[in-house]
Amino acid sequence: MRILIAGASGFLGTRLTDRLTADGHEVVRLVRHEPRGAGQVSWKPSSGQLDPAAVAGMDAVVNLAGAGVGDKRWSDSYKAELRSSRVDTTATLAKVIAAVPADQRPRVLLNSSAIGWYGDTGDRVVEEDAPAGEGFLADVCRVWEAATGPAEDAGVRVVRLRTGLPLHRAGGLLKPQLLPFRLGIAGKLGSGRQWVPWISLADWISATTFLLGRDDISGPVNVVGPAPVTNAQFTTALAAALHRPAIVPIPGFALRIVLGEFATEALSSTRVLPGVLSRTGFRYQHADLPAAMHAALHGSVR
Template sequence: MRILMAGASGFLGTLLTERLSASGHDVVRLVRRPAKGPGEATWQPRQGQVDPALLVAADAVINLAGAGVGDKRWTAHYKSLIRSSRVDTAGTIAHAIRKLPAEDRPAVLLQGSAVGWYGDTGDRQVTEEAPAGSGFLSDVCRVWEAAARPAEDAGVRVALLRTGLPLDQHGGLLKPQMPLFRLGAGAKLGGGKQWVPWISLTDWLDAVEFLLERDDLAGPVNLVGPDPATNAEFTKTLAKVLHRPALLQVPGIALQIALGGFADEALRSQRVLPGVLERAGFTWTHPTLESALRAAVGEQTPAAA
């Protein structure tokens, strides 16, 4: 399969490119700088420009592009960048697909999104049927997904990858926490009762490949593990896996000082379930938090007695 990918240089995009290439797919990465070889192609999403010939040649398109949500403090400028970097890329691809003759369109668009769609769900379990919540990230997800709608309107299968928190010590949620936990300074955030929508990195990659191949699956798909945990449970389990204590607590006010506007998002509760994947028969390699965390830090899960 020939796959055109945006956002291939990010944490997940880099790993997904490696996985798909290893599986025998031909991946062409969209880049904003001059292309360096046949595996890259230049585009300008801020100007809404992508070469239609790239889409004609593609069997599938994957768009994971977007500025990092937790990378910087949420100034007004950076919040604008978080939004525009997603809407511009999704809109450029979707509008270009819609303009193509039907026979030239790629068969599928896997469009990045996030469980941020649901906002704070408290203790309430939600699946893909739940409406959008409130808050900045919910608003971003709403316009992000809407930007891909022209491709869907053109008859292309569009799957919206509502990604949770992939677990890997080299990126995402775990990367900034690992040094503290290894020092025995791990801590739960706020009261620790908020739900964490985790997924192992292996399962995230498997799920994306699963969605590429399943031509009967479209619309929103929650890429999360089947057993969400509270932040307190997450903290306790990570400490157990690393054989370190985790007795501290980071008060909400401290997070506000350290993270600014992102603190509210860090403390929200999201009890998100993978309804579509479960109904489709997807099999998780790491169905429990402990097995996912052991895989993330390179430790084996103890054998059952």
């Protein structure tokens, strides 16, 4: 397959690109600077600029672009960046895909989304048919997913990847937690009763490649592990994997002082199950948290 990827330099994009290339696919990266080789194409999603010739003839487009949700404190300007970095990229890709002649149009768009779609579900279990929740991230996800509309209307198979929290020592949820846990100065967040929708990095990559090849799957897909855990259980598993104690709980008020508005999202509970993946026969390498944690800390996936 010839696959065009936005966000190829990010934590997930880099590793997905490595896997696709190793599997024999031709990968072209969308970049925001001058191209530095045949495998790169320049674009400016903030102003909707992308040459349709870069999309024509591609078999698939994968969009993983978006500023990191936890990278900075949530000022009004950063919240605007979180939204625009997702919506602008998606809208640009979807409109250009729709504008390409039908016989040269990609067959599928895999577009990143997030379990933030569901908002705080408490102890309620949700699958892909659940409506959008409330809160900033849920609002972003709603607009983000809607931006794929032009591609879908043009007859392209669109899969919206509602990704949970991919686990690997090199990035994502785990990386910033490793040092405090190793120092024994970490613990559960708030009450610890909130649900955490994790997935191993290896399973995220496998699920994404699985969805690329399944012509019968479209719409939202929860890319999460099959056994969500509470934050307290997650904390215990991480501490055990590192052979360290986890006896310093972080109260909610402290998180709000440090993180500001983002603390509300960090303390929210999202009990999400992978309904589509389970029903379509996807097989997990790491179906429980201890296995995923071991792979995250000691596995070979870069």
